[in-house]
Amino acid sequence: MDASASPRLGHPHGGQRLTAANRPLRTLIAMLVVLLAFAAVAGQLVRLALSGQSELSSSFAATVDQSFARPDIVDRNGRLLATDVEAYSLFADPAHVLDRDEVVEKLRTVFTDIDGDALRKDLSDRSRRFVWIRRGLSPKTAQAVHNLGLPGLDFRRELRRAYPGGTLAGHVLGYVNIDNKGVAGIERYVDEVVGVEAVQGATLAERAPVRLSLDIGVQHAVEAELESAVERYEAKGAAGIVLDIASGEILASASLPEVDPAYPSMSLEQRRADKVAGSTFELGSVFKTATVAMALDAGLVSLDTQVDVREPLAAGRFTIKDLHPLGRPLSVAEIFIHSSNVGAAKLALRAGPEHLQGFLRRMQLLDPMKTEAGPVATPQVPEHWREIETMTIAYGHGLAVAPLQFAAAAGALLNGGNRMLPTFVKHPPDAGHVNVPLIAADTSARLRELMRRNVADPAGTGKRADVPGYLVGGKTGTAEIPGPGGYRKKAVISSFLAAFPMNEPKYLVFILLFEPKPTAAARGEVLAGLNAAPTAGRVVGRIGPLLGIMPAGRTLSVPGMAFDATSPAKYEAR
Amino acid sequence: MRTLNLGIMALTLASAFLLYGINYDTRLMDQRLQDKERAIEQARGDIAILKAERAHLARPERIEPLARAQGLVPVSERQLVASPEEAVARALGGNEELLTGSVRGN
Numbered sequence: 001m002d003a004s005a006s007p008r009l010g011h012p013h014g015g016q017r018l019t020a021a022n023r024p025l026r027t028l029i030a031m032l033v034v035l036l037a038f039a040a041v042a043g044q045l046v047r048l049a050l051s052g053q054s055e056l057s058s059s060f061a062a063t064v065d066q067s068f069a070r071p072d073i074v075d076r077n078g079r080l081l082a083t084d085v086e087a088y089s090l091f092a093d094p095a096h097v098l099d100r101d102e103v104v105e106k107l108r109t110v111f112t113d114i115d116g117d118a119l120r121k122d123l124s125d126r127s128r129r130f131v132w133i134r135r136g137l138s139p140k141t142a143q144a145v146h147n148l149g150l151p152g153l154d155f156r157r158e159l160r161r162a163y164p165g166g167t168l169a170g171h172v173l174g175y176v177n178i179d180n181k182g183v184a185g186i187e188r189y190v191d192e193v194v195g196v197e198a199v200q201g202a203t204l205a206e207r208a209p210v211r212l213s214l215d216i217g218v219q220h221a222v223e224a225e226l227e228s229a230v231e232r233y234e235a236k237g238a239a240g241i242v243l244d245i246a247s248g249e250i251l252a253s254a255s256l257p258e259v260d261p262a263y264p265s266m267s268l269e270q271r272r273a274d275k276v277a278g279s280t281f282e283l284g285s286v287f288k289t290a291t292v293a294m295a296l297d298a299g300l301v302s303l304d305t306q307v308d309v310r311e312p313l314a315a316g317r318f319t320i321k322d323l324h325p326l327g328r329p330l331s332v333a334e335i336f337i338h339s340s341n342v343g344a345a346k347l348a349l350r351a352g353p354e355h356l357q358g359f360l361r362r363m364q365l366l367d368p369m370k371t372e373a374g375p376v377a378t379p380q381v382p383e384h385w386r387e388i389e390t391m392t393i394a395y396g397h398g399l400a401v402a403p404l405q406f407a408a409a410a411g412a413l414l415n416g417g418n419r420m421l422p423t424f425v426k427h428p429p430d431a432g433h434v435n436v437p438l439i440a441a442d443t444s445a446r447l448r449e450l451m452r453r454n455v456a457d458p459a460g461t462g463k464r465a466d467v468p469g470y471l472v473g474g475k476t477g478t479a480e481i482p483g484p485g486g487y488r489k490k491a492v493i494s495s496f497l498a499a500f501p502m503n504e505p506k507y508l509v510f511i512l513l514f515e516p517k518p519t520a521a522a523r524g525e526v527l528a529g530l531n532a533a534p535t536a537g538r539v540v541g542r543i544g545p546l547l548g549i550m551p552a553g554r555t556l557s558v559p560g561m562a563f564d565a566t567s568p569a570k571y572e573a574r
Numbered sequence: 575m576r577t578l579n580l581g582i583m584a585l586t587l588a589s590a591f592l593l594y595g596i597n598y599d600t601r602l603m604d605q606r607l608q609d610k611e612r613a614i615e616q617a618r619g620d621i622a623i624l625k626a627e628r629a630h631l632a633r634p635e636r637i638e639p640l641a642r643a644q645g646l647v648p649v650s651e652r653q654l655v656a657s658p659e660e661a662v663a664r665a666l667g668g669n670e671e672l673l674t675g676s677v678r679g680n
Contacts, residue, residue, distance in 0.1 A: 080629035086619045164629035204618050220634035221648070469651050542648055551651040 067180040068196040069205035075216045086202040087160035088142035089135035097152030136160040157202040167258040171274040175264040189372040211426040213249035221542040222252040229535040233516035239275035243508040245411040248420045280400035284479025286497045287396030294359040295347040297443040303333040309342040315388045341395045348394030353385040363409040372424045377402045407510045417444040452502035461529040465537040469551025474498035476528035494528035496536040511536040
């Protein structure tokens with residue numbers, strides 16, 4: 001009704017006037033009511049959006065998030081080491097399973113190792129609506145189960161980590177758990193530093209790949225040569241590291257027996273423990289590299305300083321003697337080249353326990369170390385640094401460190417004296433590397449000279465590591481392994497610390513053989529010069545061309561080859 | 575006024591139909607978008623599997639015995655030269671046999 005028409009209709013009653021007067025008010029009230037209703041709805045929506053929805057979504061996500069999408073892991077050249085692939089996971093809803101025995105029996109035709117009793121027990125609990133039967137199935141296996149046509153069984157698509165290289169760099173990569181979450185090695189680093197995405201179903205991660213410093217070609221070469229060496233010298237295990245001594249980037253890290261990241265239970269076997277970073281060892285005479293460096297750096301001796309090593313050294317109830325005493329005083333250079341225990345002990349005594357301890361600490365050999373693949377096994381340091389410890393540590397006994405930690409220290413000794421932090425991740429060239437000097441550049445140069453002489457000199461213990469053109473330098477180490485009641489005879493860790501090319505070292509190679517036997521290939525000995533050194537030479541000969549190292553001083557008449565499959569004993573003959 | 579009301583009603587009705595049409599088209603497009611997203615996800619999954627298979631087939635552990643069976647050996651320092659001239663000189667003048675690629679000279 002139009003309010004303005006009322007007076008014209010001729011109803012001059014007071015009530016009518018009242019109605020006409022109240023109309024704007026009623027309209028206003030109606031509008032207010034409608035507005036309030038809308039405001040209430042809007043308020044409720046805002047409340048839900050701000051609080052209620054987040055609670056709902058998180059509880060929903062908690063039940064539906066099944067796995068974690070991980071970025072790929074690639075080597076320094078972009079070659080794939082680990083990736084996520086879609087897999088099927090089989091589950092049962094006990095409430096919909098009609099015949100438990102039929103389910104168990106039919107599933108047994110696909111999964112021969114299934115635990116029938118446990119599954120029967122799980123399926124008998126009708127209050128449960130969800131029971132995992134098998135996760136991470138291939139499409140083929142999933143199809144086989146699907147073809148069984150069993151009611152109450154269904155699949156979920158999930159992500160599963162795949163390692164296309166198999167056991168290649170298995171110890172470094174680590175592994176993931178059933179939910180695709182990193183548990184060890186680089187996989188754990190990916191979780192903690194790079195980040196993974198909690199996903200429903202099989203949604204792949206969109207993150208950029210994690211680029212490691214490893215080189216698949218170098219890694220394979222090291223693993224293959226170590227495998228050959230284990231066979232040739234009948235060793236119980238082996239380990240090898242290749243490091244870029246300028247940047248600290250690890251190009252290869254191998255430990256035999258190997259592990260397959262796809263089978264995490266393999267890592268639990270003691271004999272498969274990571275021998276590069278996960279265990280500590282008394283490394284023997286390779287430690288003389290540090291002892292001689294300390295003495296040179298402190299200015300206590302020069303390479304020509306004569307040291308009397310004719311008599312064995314008495315150390316408590318032990319006697320320190322040389323394996324092949326020359327019966328005359330030796331220069332510091334000769335102590336290194338002939339690997340004189342007495343000489344090394346005397347150099348350490350000349351410096352004193354405190355100085356040796358301080359030097360080793362400066363070289364990062366006494367404190368815990370960490371890489372992206374996890375913490376390196378903590379060094380086993382003697383409780384007291386008396387004279388006897390000083391003497392034995394001088395030639396690599398009485399102090400146990402992980403090979404990777406020693407390699408890092410050795411890299412610093414050879415790269416001009418700058419601290420080297422080993423890394424498994426490829427850093428951009430402009431990453432802003434800062435040199436932290438640990439020893440004098442001149443000491444580093446003297447050490448390079450010594451190591452080269454130890455390989456080039458026909459009397460050097462490392463002569464079998466020589467590779468034409470690559471100017472290899474190195475130091476041998478044959479360390480007896482401690483056992484109950486003392487050191488075990490003939491049970492040794494043979495190692496060879498090498499670097500090349502020694503005129504300007506770029507790469508460090510550290511090879512270890514665990515408990516090699518005195519085979520004919522090693523002339524019936526277990527000495528590092530006869531097993532670890534030739535193995536290191538083979539590795540250098542094989543990886544040198546891969547790394548683009550141009551051979552120095554090569555002439556057309558040189559018949560030698562760094563690596564030749566048809567003559568496995570080539571380096572033994574030199 | 576009545577005309578105005580009728581006009582507004584007609585406009586409202588037209589808007590409702592238009593809105594319905596847009597809504598319908600939007601749902602259709604949303605459906606198509608979801609189909610495309612599913613297809614992209616499927617393609618990404620397939621690519622991931624193909625990538626993994628390719629890497630698995632190209633792993634050095636598999637390639638090395640195959641290459642050796644073909645008479646190939648790992649690259650050696652003899653195959654590295656500083657310049658093309660040196661390569662030619664080696665090929666023409668030296669006593670060494672010319673190595674092609676990684677094929678072992680006999």
